[in-house]
Amino acid sequence: MDGEITYADLRHPRGGLSPAKRQHVPSVFLKASVLGVMVVVVVLLLVGLSICVFQKTARPACAPQLCPETRGRKGTELSDSTSIEEYFCQSTRNSSAAPAACLLCPLFWKLLGDRCYRLSKEKGNWTRAREECENEQSQLVVLRDKAEQDYLQEVAGAEVQPVWIGLKASEKEWQWVDGSSFNTTVFGQLRVKHNHCGTFKNPKVEDDACTGEHQWICQKEPLPLHP
Secondary structure (H helix, E strand, O other): OOOOOOOOOOOOOOOOOOHHHHHHHHHHHHHHHHHHHHHHHHHHHHHHHHHHHHHHHHOOOOOOOOOOOEEOOOOOEEOOOOOHHHHHHOOOOOOOOOOHHHEEOOOOOEEEOOEEEEEOOOOEOHHHHHHHHHHOOOEEOOOOOHHHHHHHHHHHOOOOOOEEEEEEEOOOOEEEOOOOEOOHHHHOOOOOOOOEEEEEEOOEEEEEEOOOOEEEEEEEOOEEOOO
8 A cells, every 4th residue: 555654573582592491501602611621620630740750760779878968858969069960970888989871981992990902903112003003092901910911911812822022121121111021920920021012812911022013901090071
């Protein structure tokens, strides 16, 4: 009809959320958020507990006489004045010597007792052997006692050929390269011969003409980690 006004119904359809349901939706999200936070907290607590248990079980046992002074309720911390070197290199109650782990030898050298030893791969006369050792800031081996004779046997291994040592005949006696005299009581008698030098052939000290061609054994002091 002409002039008739038509009105449209703009209200929400009946399928929309009721006021009660609209209030329930935020509470669901809130509960989910709280639950998520609780899960994260529990996970963090479990991780922290696992780390603490691992640290306690990973600490090696330490003998009382080798452990440095400690502090703390359980005595597991290093004292402020203790260094890593002191921790590992502390002398024992019965000895002032540092443990072998604190004496370092260069690569390809072998620590025996309190000295470093190396058997050469090349051969040469006694003079070359002495010079080669000096070039490595060492000397041809000087035997002090029976224990070092045993060390020398270990360094020489199964070699059946003699090796040069730091012993040379002077006009009247045998002398080591460091100027000390040859101890016949410990190493046996050795006839003095002109232009002869000392050799070691398992397990004895012998001699040969200094122009002979042999391997040699050098000797040097190890580097201590802690004085």
